[in-house]
Amino acid sequence: MRVLVVEDDHHVARQLAKALSKMAYAVDVAHNGEDGEYFGQTESYDAVILDLGLPKKEGLTILQHWREENRMMPVLVLTARDTWREKVTGLRAGADDYLTKPFEMEEVVARVEALIRRATGHVNPLITWGPVQLDTSSQQVSFNNVPLELTALEFRTLSYFLHHPNAIISKTRLTEHIYNQDFDLDSNVIEVLVNRLRKKLGASFITTHRGKGYQLTTFDEHT
Amino acid sequence: MNTRNTLTLRLLLTSSIWVILTLVATDILLVQLFRSHIELRFDAFLFDQLQGNIAASEISPQDGRLRMTWSPSNLRFHRPLSGWYWQILNDGKLVAKSRSLWDKRIQTNDPDIASGLQYQNILGPAGGQLRALSEKVTLPDSDAYFTFVVAGPISNIDLDVQQFSKMLLITLTALGIGLLGAVLLQIRFGLRPLRQLKVALTETRSGHTARLPESFPSEIQPVVSELNALLDHNAALLERARTQTANLAHALKNPLTVLNNETREIQGESRQILQDQLTSMTDSIHRYLSKARAAGAGGLLRTRIDVAPLAEDLRFSMNHLYKDKNLYIHFSGLEDCSFQGDRYDLEEMLGNLLDNACKWAQTRVEVHGERNNGQWKLIVEDDGVGISEEQLTLALQRGRRLDETTPGHGLGLNIVHDIVALYGGTLQLHQSSLGGVRASLEWPAVDEPDS
Numbered sequence: 069m070r071v072l073v074v075e076d077d078h079h080v081a082r083q084l085a086k087a088l089s090k091m092a093y094a095v096d097v098a099h100n101g102e103d104g105e106y107f108g109q110t111e112s113y114d115a116v117i118l119d120l121g122l123p124k125k126e127g128l129t130i131l132q133h134w135r136e137e138n139r140m141m142p143v144l145v146l147t148a149r150d151t152w153r154e155k156v157t158g159l160r161a162g163a164d165d166y167l168t169k170p171f172e173m174e175e176v177v178a179r180v181e182a183l184i185r186r187a188t189g190h191v192n193p194l195i196t197w198g199p200v201q202l203d204t205s206s207q208q209v210s211f212n213n214v215p216l217e218l219t220a221l222e223f224r225t226l227s228y229f230l231h232h233p234n235a236i237i238s239k240t241r242l243t244e245h246i247y248n249q250d251f252d253l254d255s256n257v258i259e260v261l262v263n264r265l266r267k268k269l270g271a272s273f274i275t276t277h278r279g280k281g282y283q284l285t286t287f288d289e290h291t
Numbered sequence: 292m293n294t295r296n297t298l299t300l301r302l303l304l305t306s307s308i309w310v311i312l313t314l315v316a317t318d319i320l321l322v323q324l325f326r327s328h329i330e331l332r333f334d335a336f337l338f339d340q341l342q343g344n345i346a347a348s349e350i351s352p353q354d355g356r357l358r359m360t361w362s363p364s365n366l367r368f369h370r371p372l373s374g375w376y377w378q379i380l381n382d383g384k385l386v387a388k389s390r391s392l393w394d395k396r397i398q399t400n401d402p403d404i405a406s407g408l409q410y411q412n413i414l415g416p417a418g419g420q421l422r423a424l425s426e427k428v429t430l431p432d433s434d435a436y437f438t439f440v441v442a443g444p445i446s447n448i449d450l451d452v453q454q455f456s457k458m459l460l461i462t463l464t465a466l467g468i469g470l471l472g473a474v475l476l477q478i479r480f481g482l483r484p485l486r487q488l489k490v491a492l493t494e495t496r497s498g499h500t501a502r503l504p505e506s507f508p509s510e511i512q513p514v515v516s517e518l519n520a521l522l523d524h525n526a527a528l529l530e531r532a533r534t535q536t537a538n539l540a541h542a543l544k545n546p547l548t549v550l551n552n553e554t555r556e557i558q559g560e561s562r563q564i565l566q567d568q569l570t571s572m573t574d575s576i577h578r579y580l581s582k583a584r585a586a587g588a589g590g591l592l593r594t595r596i597d598v599a600p601l602a603e604d605l606r607f608s609m610n611h612l613y614k615d616k617n618l619y620i621h622f623s624g625l626e627d628c629s630f631q632g633d634r635y636d637l638e639e640m641l642g643n644l645l646d647n648a649c650k651w652a653q654t655r656v657e658v659h660g661e662r663n664n665g666q667w668k669l670i671v672e673d674d675g676v677g678i679s680e681e682q683l684t685l686a687l688q689r690g691r692r693l694d695e696t697t698p699g700h701g702l703g704l705n706i707v708h709d710i711v712a713l714y715g716g717t718l719q720l721h722q723s724s725l726g727g728v729r730a731s732l733e734w735p736a737v738d739e740p741d742s
Contacts, residue, residue: 077545077549079545079546079549080545080548080549083548083549083552083553087552121541148540148541148544148545149541150577150580151584151635151638151639152605152608152638152639152641152642152643153634153635153638155608155612155642156604156605156607156608159607159608159611159612160604160607163611164611164614165611165612165614166608166611166612169544169545169547169548170544170545170547170548170551170569170573171548172551173552173555182614182615186614186615
């Protein structure tokens with residue numbers, strides 16, 4: 069899962085990136101409106117944290133542009149503007165959630181998690197697929213009710229699969245959603261990651277569709 | 292107000308003094324003129340009578356004595372001691388006299404032959420003051436000198452003047468009263484723009500109008516324009532102060548966020564102290580920022596705001612902010628509900644009440660508006676677990692928070708309480724029959740006839 073943080077205050081941006089990385093998100097940071105808008109237009113994000121008072125381009129303008137271009141990733145507005153008029157305006161412009169500064173880091177992370185979960189159609193914070201269970205609020209995975217140790221990349225890959233349980237996911241798409249910008253893209257790494265997950269969760273957990281990508285193997289009713 | 296120091300009194304006093312002085316002077320002048328006119332006529336009458344007497348006198352050729360060829364016919368000179376007398380003297384001896392003199396004579400200074408006509412005021416035989424005209428002449432056929440005297444009562448002049456004065460006094464007094472009445476009317480009419488200015492200022496101060504009308508007479512208009520400039524300046528100052536406060540608050544929010552998150556890295560007692568202090572700072576910023584923003588009833592832009600569309604906006608927001616709870620937010624009785632005041636204030640109150648209700652609600656929030664006895668009452672209730680009456684009372688106390696765990700939250704009800712007080716309204720918290728809190732917000736309904 070990959071998150072974009074558009075925030076001009078470097079300290080706040082750093083803290084957000086740190087907290088999100090800790091919860092195994094891939095994080096990109098933009099420090100001004102123009103960069104933020106461009107990242108949102110060209111990269112694939114599962115959620116965006118957007119400040120409103122930004123240099124070069126206003127947060128609300130960016131949001132409106134994204135929505136006009138049909139980029140529908142969930143956006144959490146995180147701003148010092150705290151009147152109800154501003155909140156209504158932000159939400160009407162297409163924000164999915166609105167949080168005012170100063171904020172508690174746990175609150176932001178929880179809301180980002182909820183946004184991603186809801187955007188992929190999950191109401192319950194527990195996503196279950198056969199013997200695998202992902203608790204999105206604590207970002208913990210258990211296998212047959214036993215907590216499973218995963219690296220950050222493994223977690224992101226599994227989490228992406230679990231959030232999109234019925235989709236065939238191409239290597240490119242997977243790459244876009246588990247790496248941040250600074251990472252050197254190497255499609256072999258995806259194969260390695262999938263194989264490592266198969267080793268931990270059973271070889272048949274992920275099915276390969278040749279030339280198309282990967283998909284979670286359907287579990288029958290007996291599960 | 293000092294009743295002795297009024298423009299009306301000043302104008303009235305100066306006008307009165309002027310009117311009274313003028314009228315008194317007129318009175319004196321007219322009485323003088325009248326008296327001299329009467330005296331002239333009196334003297335002319337005496338002169339005619341004297342000339343008549345002289346013309347009627349001749350020296351008898353038989354005995355060389357003076358005799359009257361005809362007797363003066365005027366009846367005044369026949370009635371005894373009537374005050375009207377004539378006499379003719381020769382060398383101090385009485386030669387002839389009017390019948391009115393009876394056996395008396397009048398004492399006058401004997402005039403010189405050269406001095407001609409001589410008027411003098413003397414004491415008459417009956418006691419009254421007389422005015423006498425005398426002339427010393429010689430008659431034809433004689434070389435003797437005769438002194439002709441005619442006299443009439445001065446009291447006649449005084450009586451006429453007195454009567455005239457009385458009439459004049461009545462006339463002038465009536466004129467004076469009329470003039471002062473006119474002055475009073477003039478003052479009232481002239482000062483009316485000042486009263487209008489006072490009314491306009493009151494309207495402005497109570498927030499019905501932002502500026503004074505520019506339709507005053509040209510003498511007052513400069514003052515009105517200056518007042519308007521002052522009002523504009525005040526509004527600008529207030530706006531700037533608000534903006535600066537908001538800027539300060541906004542500027543502090545990022546550092547506070549950073550500090551708050553950094554304290555998590557610290558271990559031990561100092562972490563708690565730092566976090567408490569940061570929370571207190573955050574609360575202060577929140578509270579004073581909303582106070583600075585609240586326009587209140589004294590705000591210049593008091594317009595009628597319909598509650599329903601604004602509530603709809605807020606419901607849209609709540610549905611997003613509390614999406615996971617999937618709340619049913621129901622409105623009733625809001626169609627005609629309106630608020631006279633600042634839009635921000637209403638939004639802030641309603642937003643905070645709804646936010647609070649949504650935060651505690653389990654499945655639904657009810658918002659109901661109703662009007663009683665000129666008051667609008669807006670009830671917001673939720674079906675949450677609710678809190679005890681005791682806590683509800685505490686919740687509205689200054690600086691108290693309903694929810695002590697999350698900074699920036701729970702202050703909402705306090706802020707609502709503060710804002711509605713600016714409009715002479717109230718916020719009351721009770722337990723709801725739905726289970727949670729029932730917040731009822733009341734404010735005076737204002738009907739605008741020309742809305």
